[in-house]
Amino acid sequence: MIITSLMIESVSDMGDVLMYEKILKIIESLRLDKSLPLTPQTSLIGSERVLDSLLLVELCLKLEDLASELDFTFDWTSTEAMSRSASMFRDIESLVIEFESQLNQQK
């Protein structure tokens, strides 16, 4: 997977492109259909999702492991995970933002 400069530019507001790349790498390793490139706007839930429900759970477990490496606890049951419109899983960018937010809150 090649992360284009355009993609990096679009997530640069997140403050940590490295985190985006780490999470992107996890999603890339999990998804079955690799025909389209992943972008910050790639959906993780809904009709356009790139992971089915089983793979979404596996993503959560891998994010739990990544969080442990970074010495914090990732909570995928938080309020942000609930609704489709505000869900952390609505796209990759939202997930990275929420993951970093939880990291920063527990620092």
Next chain:
Amino acid sequence: MIIVTGASKGIGLAIAERLFSKGEEVLGLSRNPGNQIFETRSLDVTDFADLKRISDEIRLTGRKVSAVINVAGIASMNIALMANPFVSEKLVKVNFLGTVYSSQAFAPLIIRNGGGSIINFSTIAAALNLEGESIYAATKAAIENYSRTLAKELSGFKVNVNCIAPGPIATDLLRGVSQDQIQEIVDAQIFKIQFQVQDVVDIVDLLLDSKAKSLTGQTFHIGGVR
């Protein structure tokens, strides 16, 4: 490791003791664990954060969890229209949400284990729509429904989810139920026998056996329901 909630007395304690005596690593969870032969932790199943904290601790120590047995529960008999709102809320919290929270907190550990089993507890009162047990039976019916859906959602991870629905087993939960009422319930079973705690533990044994790997999304009635 096998996690048992409600492991300080009654069916939960009997299950934890049987599993421990068979050489299983057991973690018993309850509000007041007391001195048991197996490892215990004090915990209220209505506190999801506490359950998650214990789950995280287990994950970080690398201990494997093969099963969770959600026994923690309370009973209260009331005429529906006279049910105290506080008691109704408590029944929903302990019986239903306690099972939901525990399953949610510990299922990821079973998935990490590569599969295993979740056993939840219902009651014959749910199938019989027993008068005087509307709220209690409703919380248990909710557990049955929840378990069937959970079984589907976890099937891809080789996690079996089943319910055991005992009849009138002689435990603290039966306090206040008259012998006539007990006999009435026993008569509604296919086997008209008042089964014992160890009979329930036998079914747990059976469901944890690898030969039961095809059984999921089901409710097992002790003694059968007519």
